[in-house]
Amino acid sequence: MIPRKIALLTDSCADLPPALAAENQIHVVPLRILCADGEYADGVDIRNDGVYARLRAGELPQTSLPAGEDIGRALKAIADAGYDGVIAVMLSSGLSGTYNLARIIAEECRGRLEVRVYDSLSASLGLGMTLLQLAEDIRNGMGWEELTERRVPQLIRGSHPFFSVDTLEYLQKGGRIGKITATAGTLLQIKPILTFAADGQLQSVAKVRGRNQVKDKLVELTVQACAGHRRYNLAVANGGDPEGMELVRQKLTAALPDYDHIWEGEIDGTLSVYIGEGVLGAAVQILD
Secondary structure, eight states: OOOSSEEEEEEGGGOOOHHHHHHTTEEEEOOEEEETTEEEEBTTTBOHHHHHHHHHTTOOOEEEOOOHHHHHHHHHHHHHTTOOEEEEEESOTTTOSHHHHHHHHHHTTTTTOEEEEEEOSOOTHHHHHHHHHHHHHHHTTOOHHHIIIIIHHHHHHTEEEEEEOSOSHHHHHTTSSOHHHHHHHHHTTEEEEEEEOTTSOEEEEEEEESHHHHHHHHHHHHHHHHTTOSSEEEEEEEESOHHHHHHHHHHHHHHSTTOSOEEEEEOOHHHHHHHOSSEEEEEEEEOO
16 A cells, blocks of 8 residues: 555754754654763753763763664654654664664554655754655655655755864764874864765865864855755754854855755754764755
8 A cells, every 4th residue: 555644754863953843744763862970862851052061071972872662652653643654764874773773663563554764874964954855745745656766865865964073072082083183183273074975974075274164165065066956955054053053054045045945953962972062064955
């Protein structure tokens, strides 16, 4: 049977503000953050500011997959609400086992729900804007086969997020880069610009010196990724720097004024464990 009523599912690394997720009927399961004083659910009882406070105090929290029962409960709630199809787009498998966990639990729902689980090969902006565009596609009447066979892969392939890291300290502490590289970068005020490689892992695509150059480089990379396409969505994000994000937004919309949508959000607690405070992000999603 082809599903007629379609729900969307993702995880907290989509960085969707709760009101925006609710407005678009996107179900979100939280990743877990393990702190010295206990375990927290990302976006539920801890957010990025709570992570920043712990990092400033010298604590380095750890992150963990969503609880399997949280995914199970979300799928049950979706089925109880009368949906018969679910499109789940999850945090990159290059960063987390969340996608594989969701796939396993989705198998257990066979018979009651038709569930398709996708690896976003991304996070934050790239993941969130995919869900928001899919929500619009569903409202506009796009059917199950079109969505699952063509649209989701197209949006994943066409989403290009970029973000800056203000300090390399937490990437080094988390084992992502070497200590010498982190120290040299801090002393020279070098700010790497990161994106996602084809396998969904983080990769550095540029390095600039100082925060002012960060904003211009984010816009430059996003324009390059747009590559002359005529239909696209934009997104911006920040982690502890809303004023910087507004400047990026102004520069980005001036450079790419013909967007269908522009969305904004805050970097979630999970990613903040590894990239710290002062993060800025920009993204384009190709639609044509």
